[in-house]
Amino acid sequence: MSSPSISQENTQIKAGKISEEVKKIYRLRKIEIKGLKYVSPQLIYPLIPLGKGAIVTRDNIVNILRDLYKLGYFRDIETYTRYTENGIDLVFVFKELPVVQKIEFEGNEEISDEDLFQVLGIQTKERLESGGALPFSTIGPELAEKMASIKKGLGRVFSLDEINKMVKAIKDKYEKEGFYNVKVSYYFKGNTLVFKINEGQRAYVKEIRIVGNKQIDEDEIEDVMETKERSIWKLRFHPRLKKDVLFEDIERIRDLYIKKGFFEVQIDKPEIELKDGEEYYITIKIKEGPRYKLSGVDFKNNKYYTEDELLKRFKDDLKIGEYYNGEIVERVKKETLDKYTELGFIFAMVYVDKILDKQNKTVKVVYDIQPGEIFYVDKIDISGNYESRDYVIRRELRFAPGDLFKRQDLFRSQSRLYALGFYDMIGFDPHVKEEGKIDVDVKVQERFTGQISIGAGYSQLTGLSFFLSLRKGNFLGTGDTAGISFTVGSSYRNNEISYLHRWAFYKPVNLGFSLYDRYVDYTTFVSEKQGFSPTLSWELSEYWRVGTGFTIEKGKYKDITEDAPQRIKDQAGSYSLISTFLNFTRSDIDNPILPTRGSNFSITFKVGYGTRGFYKTSFSYSKFIPDKLFYTDWVLSFKGRYGIVEKMTDKIPLDEYFFVGGDFSIRGFDYGMAGPYDTNKDPIGSKQQIVFNFQASHPIAERFLWGYIFTDMGKGYNSGNPFKDMYYSAGIGLKIVTPMAPIDIYYGKVLNPPEGVSGSRIGFVLGTFF
Template sequence: SERSILKLRLHPSLVKETLYEDIDRIRNLYIGKGFFDVEVEEPEIQLIDGKKYHITIKIKEGDRYKVDSVKIQNNDLYTNKELLAIGRRKEIKPGEYYDQEKVDFIKKNILDKYNDLGYIFANVEVNKLVNKDKKTVDIIFDINKGNIYYVDKINITGNYESRDSTIRRELRLAPGDLFRKEDLLRSQARLYRLGYYDMIGFDPNVKSDNEMDLTTQVNERFTGQMSIGAGYSQLTGLSFFASIKKGNFLGTGDTLGLSLSVGSKYRNNSINYLHKWAFHKPIDLGISVYDSYVDYTSFVATKLGFSPTFSYEFKEYWRTGVSFTAEKGEYKDILDTASVYIKQQAGKYTLYSVGWFINRNTINNPLLPTDGSDLTLSLKAGTGTRDFYKAVLTATKIIPDKIFYTDFVFSVKGTLGFVEKISKTIPLDELFFVGGDFTIRGFEWGRAGPVDADGNPAGAKREIILNYQLAHPISERFLWGYVFLDQGKGFDSGNPFSNIYNSVGAGLKIITPFAPIELYYGKVLNPPAGVSGSRIGFILGTFF
């Protein structure tokens, strides 16, 4: 069967133009499969009961033609093999039946390769020489590469908040550069990764035989969130809160966050700032200061600290960075009902930690990724009244359908992590709590790992997580649906692949002006005792 041959219509009125459009689709379908002599006769139309039309379309398929030869004309920049050998499923071989999809794919491959050399207006004409006696066809790709083009001026439009420099520094094209499609796509991906724009386009304008101006068009997203109010809960008691988070602060690309929360049992105050492109280099400098007090009824936890960060893009797609954290806190007023691990954390503590990461990210759009990969290795160690060393490796691959060329996107993510003490006690925040919206969906937070005697998450020294997801657009830039399989567990020792948990489910990803939102239903196939077998989840952000 073929996709979109006939448009689906429920009880349509008979329109002559529409009927003949459908007949042309039928004819083109047959020709595209090598039936060059196909005859589609005039439709026979009968009116039944004065209400319904019965339409008969007679088709004489004729013989199906095979490919005799494939040639390329006027190609002086590549070998024929580079242009024709593009994978077994799309390669045209003499002796096989003619297939228009393969022809179109090779034509696109030729155009892409010439575009990448600056021949942005290259054209490929496909000539088919049909031999009716032999029932064969010779396919000739005739290339007209046109002129090579260089970039002259670059204009920016649509940026009512972003400064021009915030956009220009992400572009991989500059005045005087060869106009390459690859650089254009990479520029678009880098701008999408900022998270400040929901639409990015480029409009080239030819100004001479080998120069063109480029207009970069952006449609900016809402990048600020502010909330203020009061609330009451059993955990926090009466509390008052105010918070503001502003991405693209003052149009610079920086991020500012400020949160103030005060209550009888609860306090959570923080301020953080991330400065992008410090010293006009691809350097990010960040600082975070935080102060919290939470009365969990069975214990009280306090925390005060600060953390500066530094990261540097040392190569296209690659970034590395370091962080330092100084923190002091206390676990106090611990009751007998508190978990064993909280009791082990009792008392005041100080902690000084250093972290390092390296990342390679080629994902084309962080909000709606359809291609690319993301690989991160992070190492961390800390000392003080508690100590630890820790490593986490995360790998993500986004795979578009390049077999049947549908709109399906397959995503896979794997995470491995371990943490150990040096000689004292591992801080609670450095343990792995597996289960929940960002690890194994269908579980409540932390319940896919060790629990105490009361069933409360205790944290794990090891984690293994595997996520698989198949997504398809419902409305391409607004709404996607997906199904998923998650596997993994948190554990302290032993075989990482034994007694692994599995969950399946389905969900929706909604792109709002403020942030992406995911709603999903997850079902755990082999839940541990005392754990619910299913859960409806809500994610403010995106899983992949």
Template sequence: MKKEFLTLALFLGVANAAEIEKIIIKGNKYIPDELIRGLLSVRKGSEFSLERIRKDIRKLYRTGLFTKVEAYEEDQNKNGKPEVILVVEDLPVIYKIEFEGNEEFSDDDLKEYLGIETELGEVEVEETIEGYTSSPAIEERLAVMKQLKLGRILTFQEIESLRRRIEEVYKRHGFVGTKVEYKLIPKKGASKLVFVIHEGKKIYTSDIEIEGNKHFSDRKLKGLMELKEPNIFLFRLHPAFSEETLKEDVKKIEEFYKNEGFLEVEVSYEVKEEGPARKVIVKVKEGPRYKLKEIKIEGNTLFAYSELVDNILKKNERKGRYFRREVIEKIKNRIREKYAEIGFLNTSVEERVNVNPEKKEVSVLLKIIEGKPVYVKKIKIKGNYETRDYVIRREMRVQENELALKKGIERSKTRIMNLGYYEDVQIEPVPRRDAWWDLLVKIRERFTGQFSVGLSYNEVTGLAGFIELRKGNFRGTGDIAGISVSYGSLYRNNAISYTRKWFLKKPVDLDLSAFDRRIEYDTYTVERTGFSVALSKELSEYWRASIGTSIQRVKYSDIDPEASTYVKEQAGRRDSRKIFFTLTRDTRDYYLLPTKGSLFVFRNSVGVGLLGGDEKFYKFEVEGAKYFSDTYFDTGIILSLKGEVGFVEGYGGKKVPIDERFFVGGDFSIRGYEYGYAGPVDPNTLDPIGAKKKVITSLELMYPVFKKMLYFAGFFDYGLGADKWSDFKLSNFRGGYGIGVRIITPFAPIRIDWAFKTKTVPGDTNRSRIHFVLGTFF
């Protein structure tokens, strides 16, 4: 904003020591008198001071809310007490933005394109943090905006910028001749801003042709362009034409070629008019492709050349040893990451490129300025309006006065995100002085009080609907409270739970839950009602152990008359008292769809006869999984290897409850088989009765098809369920193999597999089977 010179006209004859009788505000259209008076140091009854009035005028200007401030003094009552008159021109406070004349775009569309909020209360005043964005001018402006509580102040330059941006939106969407005007409808304290739009004529793109491209396909180059041609399958019938957008697209294509080693490329375009449509012809002169001769590195005293380059150059050699900007940037990023791993956050890399046009070669010199190790001075947290600071600080793996290691910073971000309370978490090192920096933790909280309604499906529970009310980050403490109701044709699961984080101010979680579950199997129904209590503790960064107990009332009913003898023996009610222990090591990068890391789980549960318990058994399970991403060819393929081993036995003359046995085969074990049919079956009824022992392995390859949302998969499962270890012969093992798709939706993941058996078994003679799972992955 261009500020006018201050004007201060003070009449003679008033002593500096006189008492001010009145302060009068004039000329303000938008900002109330009371707010302006609140910014002044001079008050009614205070001592008149020329210097203080000058400071107040400068202060008003610094807020950026006034284009003019003039001060006058009068003594109308001739009593020696001056009246101070402030004449100002203020900027409008906008409480609402409206659009008129927009037929092609809705108000919401324009709001999204412009990146603005249009209603009162949608715009939040951005807080500042001492030492970063704070300054007297900013603080004074924020103070005014907080007091107004009506919206935001817009300068006329900002309003004009919005007006031009609306015209640009129309221009980029193919409209020519669009004109936009605005009007202010003022009120005392706030105003409504109305943009009046006179829409122009729309021009369409009829076709895009690309000529001269030999190394890259039309599809590849068109994918770089924002301008699009008609596509009936994407319901894109009349895509807009904008020459400004076309010019930017030509630059993108040219930049893409240069980044791929075509340093002499020339890209031009031609536009042909076809009535209201335009045909676009993009002409490419690729020229020669330059090779990458060498990359030299200087200034590295802490890492060897091979450590900094890794296998990046080898990959490039396999692709033809061409000069690619991507290769250079990967090496520069790796250099910064390697140094950040040992706390050198201020390491920088200077690049010098030498091009040899005769030999068509490029040499690159990377000069490293190593700097010094960085330590954390303070950790500042921003954006936690609900969460208490300590909830975030206890997840930090880098603390104040410690070396700022990259691994600790990244792990801190992962742990905070995994709490599930935030939409986004950023941890930014902020330079302060010398080797002492601050860490700024910026979080964007999500609404943690969730009311969810949805569906789930698998072959055991069938189709089930659920309603869940869950409050994460309860009262800002990180605790979790929830209640859920699930009903389906074969399934019922109602539960209430509470997790107390850092129980007794220790790194221990207390989990309490009460539940009522019912599952209808083919030949029987089992119901379990009770409650459980568990304590879990993080042993180290990736290891966690939990121990707990559950008290349940169990009922086996609806026994089919043709059911196996083992099932019939389960009929009736009994009491269950279980003690369980779990040990977990989890280094996965994302629990829903891991791309790297591993998972190890050891489970042990014991049914005991204490307090009237009728079930007596001990059960052990070990599960492991390892995930790999293709870093050799960078195809995005994910390989997962998984294995399970388990056994369960009864004691004290008691048999193992049937729903504690292992049912191998089905959606979550060996695909291609029905539930339980890769294990023992009753010889008379051919119904699965579960196994006392299990061994399961699985290999799966997933290939990303679309933006980490759609994957194709191939898999092979192999294993067996049996009652004796001697039955685990290779000739008895069952396998399943096939293909499938994985769909990651905002509501729930979806898995569809078509699996084939390696051998048919009695009771399950189909060669293949479709597996559909909604709500969780294998």
């Protein structure tokens, strides 16, 4: 006899002679499963919760069939009953969906098969086992685990739910590409699943109309939206409409209004109108409602600061009786959170409650502070340092086992490690170990710290020569820096040995030396130098360092031609020089390669004795300020320099003059041309310099590519008013961070160049400017 059956296409009950037996009670003898080829019976039996001897009713069978259809793998399921003397047998006959060995698309002209396969997320190169089913309410945990373990891919039965999700994914892809009425259906061609696509038409957003906004400008509303209207001058020729993004835009507009105190704002569902088959006109209707004013600010659970301390920076912006400003409220929240984390409450939370008085149209802001616990450092693990030894990293950390764990110590440790120049990336991963204790994983990514130069030269004077120069930072992973260069082949020489040893005597003391012998033909003259220069510096405090050293040098300028620059002719002859210096520096910048905050101060006093004695003072100050006014990603930079040098005996050494103009001073000038020069337009250097640099930088690709605009001013001079007759330049540039070193490429334009001097320049700088 036939008992109930449910068809996938038309769910209905088929009853045979069982109606004649409806008043009888039948007990189950056995269950038979027929027709399965691809789906395992193990997926079926758990959905038939009838054991031997169970009472079989019409409702039992109907519920079982419905649960079986939830698997989504069958075209049709029929069940038959067979009555025997010992009970009833249930026979389930399944007609499976085909195994999908291939997926094809029809009608897709604008979007490629590859792009559609990508949104489907189906593996097409590998045929795997039978697929998984959707979660459903009637299966137990064991079956759910089995279902979750079934592999995805082709070579299996696809459930109807999976296929419907694929249909939706295809429609979503087309909608993102601007097709507004796409239709997608499917059919089976043997073991091939074919998606038939009617792409419809493509349209773009022609106009966005904002209606009802009286107190917030339309431009400000459109700025928070990701959906944009056509604008030729902004190079938006065919902006696409994504409906899900448009609905998110409505929430962004709502947030904008609430931040400005419109707590009762109402925004209708956007109206979308299609004209001429390709232009969308979007209308957004707003009911602004009343604007609330601030009635008070309160702090709950604030045990460690006074309210004045938390609100000190915001007294001019957060005033009782003025309109509510959500941006300032959020900044106060961040300030409060920062102050508590500085005390060691690294998991502190601050909740903002807004208590509305709808009658008086006022709002009271309550900051609920949940400090949480403080933690002490227990264990520090270091990873990623394939070259650096652990102690090179540990000695720069501002926290150690047993210390109170504070966020500012992480930031300072990161800055000190970046200052070494050995690492591209530095991260910290703190995780709670037990109550009151925390482990910190320090993860670094090392950068290439070696430099090598190989070359050859020839001149009639020096003949053929070969040279090799090697410089290695983080030498043998110790944090030291070693350098060597030597020349083979002729009287041309460029031989040098240098070494910098960090943390001498296990103290923050750096010892270094340089021993050199140079003989260089510059065509119009020959320069030879031999010297020795030891240096010593030590850390006075966390940010201050003092350094000293001296140089013993003998040199000579000879074989000077008639067309040599005047500054060289003035230096003709031999000299001996002993110089010493003393400098003080203070630096708290976060990253010397890509600085975003902090400052750098340096003052150096230098005195030279001998046939060319001199005294020299140089001052430099740099400041990096992230944008906290509008909270953008812009970084504002400033650098100021002043220097003066005077002779004590016969002449000032050529290397001690100031050559203003060029890549590292006033950009747009050629080297030294923002100071004195001779009749041949060759720079001769100056006794004084004053230079100011202003720059605004913005990331294009974080940690890799930055763009910037700049303006420079200053001059090199010998006497007179330093602020009179200054030179000015402006320009744009790109900073590219490479594994070797940062590279700056810029264009600078001098606004008031001297007559006969080039007024613009494209610069290429290997290294950092600020």
